[in-house]
Amino acid sequence: GQNIDQPTEMTATEGAIVQINCTYQTSGFNGLFWYQQHAGEAPTFLSYNVLDGLEEKGRFSSFLSRSKGYSYLLLKELQMKDSASYLCAVRGANSGYALNFGKGTSLLVTP
Amino acid sequence: DTGVSQDPRHKITKRGQNVTFRCDPISEHNRLYWYRQTLGQGPEFLTYFQNEAQLEKSRLLSDRFSAERPKGSFSTLEIQRTEQGDSAMYLCASRQLGRGDHEQYFGPGTRLTVT
Numbered sequence: 001g002q003n004i005d006q007p008t009e010m011t012a013t014e015g016a017i018v019q020i021n022c023t024y025q026t027s028g029f030n031g032l033f034w035y036q037q038h039a040g041e042a043p044t045f046l047s048y049n050v051l052d053g054l055e056e057k058g059r060f061s062s063f064l065s066r067s068k069g070y071s072y073l074l075l076k077e078l079q080m081k082d083s084a085s086y087l088c089a090v091r092g093a094n095s096g097y098a099l100n101f102g103k104g105t106s107l108l109v110t111p
Numbered sequence: 112d113t114g115v116s117q118d119p120r121h122k123i124t125k126r127g128q129n130v131t132f133r134c135d136p137i138s139e140h141n142r143l144y145w146y147r148q149t150l151g152q153g154p155e156f157l158t159y160f161q162n163e164a165q166l167e168k169s170r171l172l173s174d175r176f177s178a179e180r181p182k183g184s185f186s187t188l189e190i191q192r193t194e195q196g197d198s199a200m201y202l203c204a205s206r207q208l209g210r211g212d213h214e215q216y217f218g219p220g221t222r223l224t225v226t
Contacts, residue, residue, distance in 0.1 A: 004153075031213060042115075042202060042217035043154065050213075087153050095167050097208075098144055099215060101153025 004102035006088050011108045012078055020073045020105045022088030030097060034062050034073045035087040037104065043087055083109045115218035117203050123224045124193055131189045132221045136205030143186050144215065145178060146202040147171065154202055160186060193225045
């Protein structure tokens with residue numbers, strides 16, 4: 001099975017940098033994903049890591065350490081529109097490579 | 112392509128009634144997934160299709176739930192004899208396996224409220 005942990009809530013200031021951590025325990029690993037979800041909307045894809053290291057995409061970066069079962073999402077130059085839930089998801093080798101999601105981290109960006 | 116669409120967006124029903132949701136994936140995506148999401152939780156896997164074949168169902172999918180993808184394009188999810196515990200957002204996602212695109216593309220969801 002999968003066990004995915006991430007903080008429930010975080011608050012950060014506009015223009016700042018925030019790091020959202022995710023730890024996981026899995027019986028099979030085929031990639032780690034980060035999705036952003038605004039209230040009442042569908043999750044939207046942010047990043048995918050399958051090898052150790054940092055993937056950078058604009059203001060967003062994601063890091064993976066498979067040996068530690070650890071990932072983080074780094075958001076730079078925070079904007080008010082970044083207030084959302086951030087979902088960490090692990091793709092196993094079962095269930096047709098379906099995603100196993102954590103409960104999400106609700107990020108509030110304040111002025 | 113307009114992305115994954117779902118219909119209806121909202122459904123309110125009385126306990127004991129049957130409901131059916133529809134998902135139209137991105138055209139030519141061969142994988143289609145159904146997830147359920149309750150408040151404060153991440154999406155939970157329900158079932159998936161490879162083309163028209165339903166290949167796996169989660170333990171969350173009781174025998175009151177049935178899903179189909181008859182022609183390998185759109186899919187339907189039916190819940191019979193709804194219960195209050197079925198109230199949730201039902202999300203559909205699609206993906207093209209084997210094209211090097213790892214992303215699952217989610218639809219806007221159908222929010223079900225059982226009264």
